[in-house]
Amino acid sequence: MTGAPAQHLLISVARAQELLGWAPADPFQRVAESVRWHLEHPPSGTGWTDADTAADDAALAAAD
Numbered sequence: 001m002t003g004a005p006a007q008h009l010l011i012s013v014a015r016a017q018e019l020l021g022w023a024p025a026d027p028f029q030r031v032a033e034s035v036r037w038h039l040e041h042p043p044s045g046t047g048w049t050d051a052d053t054a055a056d057d058a059a060l061a062a063a064d
Contacts, residue, residue: 035060 016022039056042048 013022013024042053
């Protein structure tokens with residue numbers, strides 16, 4: 001694909017729905033689900049501390 005001529009694309013989400021069980025939903029709900037999952041499954045070996053978690057929790061509480 002080049003940037004010169006206009007290129008029209010037709011995209012289907014059928015494959016994502018089939019393979020991943022994905023379904024369209026409210027974007028705010030999906031972002032909240034993603035954030036919740038990442039908080040419940042932090043990466044290992046990153047030097048993340050309990051103080052970091054507390055700071056994130058405080059920021060999330062302030063955002064409510």
